[in-house]
Amino acid sequence: MSALKMGIVGTGGIARGRHIPAYVQQKDQVELTSVFDQNQEAAKAAADEFNIAHVAKSYEELLKKVDAVTICTPNIFHAELAKQALEAGVHVLCEKPMATSVEDCETMVNAARESGKILMIGYHYRFYRESQAAKKLLSSGEIGDPLVIRVQALRRRKVPGWGVFTNRSLQGGGCLMDYGCHLLDLALWLTDFEDVDQVLGQTYERISRDPEQVNEWGVFDPDKIDVEDHATAYIKFKSGATLLFETSWAANILEDKEVLSISGTQGGIEVFPFSVNTSKHGMLTTSQAQWLPGEKDAGLAQAQNFVRSCLGLEQPRTTAEQAMKTSEIISAIYDSSSPN
Template sequence: MSKLKAGIIGAGQIAETVHIANYQKYPEEVEVTAIVDTIPEKARAIAEKYNIPYYFSSAKKMFEALDLDIASICTPNKFHYENVMLALKNNCNVFCEKPPGIKAKEALEMLNLSKEKNKVLAYNFHHRHSTDVEYMKKSMDSGQLGDIYYGRIKALRRRGIPGWGVFTNKELQGGGPLIDLGVHMLDAALYLAGFPKIKSVSAFSYTKIGNVKNKGTLGEWNPEKFQVEDFLTGYIKFENGSVWNLETSFALNIKEKNTIMNVELFGTEGGMNLADMEIYTEANGELTDIKKAALAAEDKQEKSVRDFINVCKGDKNALITNAEEGYEIQRLVEALYTSAETGKEIEL
């Protein structure tokens, strides 16, 4: 197969450190051909820095000028939908930063168009590419936990409101920690459990810290412009009868100063703690804890990009968060926000 030509839409940090950096690790397979940003000087600077042949001020201009195989979408969440749709209409395989978009109907339209065009549409939920998740997935698929009936999902920061970007702008971002952090652990948990069918959700959100304070571990922000939740908690009920509890925060007065990203699942035969790499079960009537030795650290982002490249080259076994899974995650996020806003349980 000839070298894949990639265009990057959005010239921010994630484009530079994840997409461009990792595509360029595989020069025999991928050429980063173009970069787009609505600020032309920014696009030109990135193009010059990474020896990218072309830069444009709009994705439309890029697609009019070039025939590309891959488009990476690295814009604020609000603009994922329009750029994914444009890339698919121009017959590109698409690798979009999480989340799929702002609304579930957007994710569904992107899913349907990817099928119509017979193109790969993947989302960068890179936590499922960790060696920890890989180990736990094998353990769960072997039946070590039995039937899952309860789960705890945490994506928590004590005082980790990003002081850069648009993370506190609800219009551009769609929300706060749920749509930024929580989605990663939701994807990991759903992937581990085999994406069970969701029945309903109930959620509660709070803005108690970000709108009054202005400094944390990730920089300073303007509390007058803080428009998103800084904490959300909720319950997710599944058709199989299981229930999961979700907690996610940018700012919450917990003990831990470091970010907590964890999934705990509990079944009829055992339980697991992803962060601690432990399985709790029994053998011959005796309680048994199985702790996996620390695995060699791997770059989750590189593995995510590498698997997307492989899928584009025809490897059906490569691991991606595909368009169908992205849609399910977007439906879940939208339902959690709707429940928190209305105070009602939302049926899916």
């Protein structure tokens, strides 16, 4: 079987820190063929660092040389770049979030359907071993019907002070688009993307506007940031289940938190760290796994799934249709929020 020819579009931190190293570890199945970035110096630096032979001068040039692309650009460009690749007969792994609007998500889904090519979105939290274990238990009916889902994706004073994370015109949003979307998507996936009845949300843009910033992740201009640094939501599903959601880059809390818990009719699951809470035989029991199967590196597991899906050996774990549902809820949170 011939190796999959992979192109990298956008050579910033996520490409060089996660995606390219993951492909390097799969040399038997994937060949890093070409890179493209509007900043040609950045593209050449990435090519030199990872021994990639070709630096494309245009996206069109790259598409002619590859079987698949990994899109690592600002969010606003996701839809058009994915559509162009799919129409050229090229598979796509696109970084999260899928796009900055539901309409753009629909464009991407339609392009994938018409092309017959793979369109996968980079929600790599689905590939954590804890996530896989939780999915197996939920699918087996271990905790009964999910009733209340709790999600917290919180960082204490860690607004990204690099790149374009605080630029709404390029990213479409702040902590919700960048960080909270991961655990929101994971919660929805674990509970099989139940039909949504109601979304009530609120975003906040106040903490990061303080001119006397204390921030662990670099420096940003509080006068120029125009995205939310905190968001909350209450999501009610048609089944009656509810999801309590909170995310922040800059919360005034004791320490960072990543919480995803699901309380069901027969038991409960804590995903990070993984444990199962039950009440059986007159006892309250919490069990923890001594060992979890799977790849420790979720980014590598995601890349393996994408490559093998393109080669026809697996099915994508993150489908475009599912990712669009996550984007629909993100959009609903923004739409329901009042100015703050």
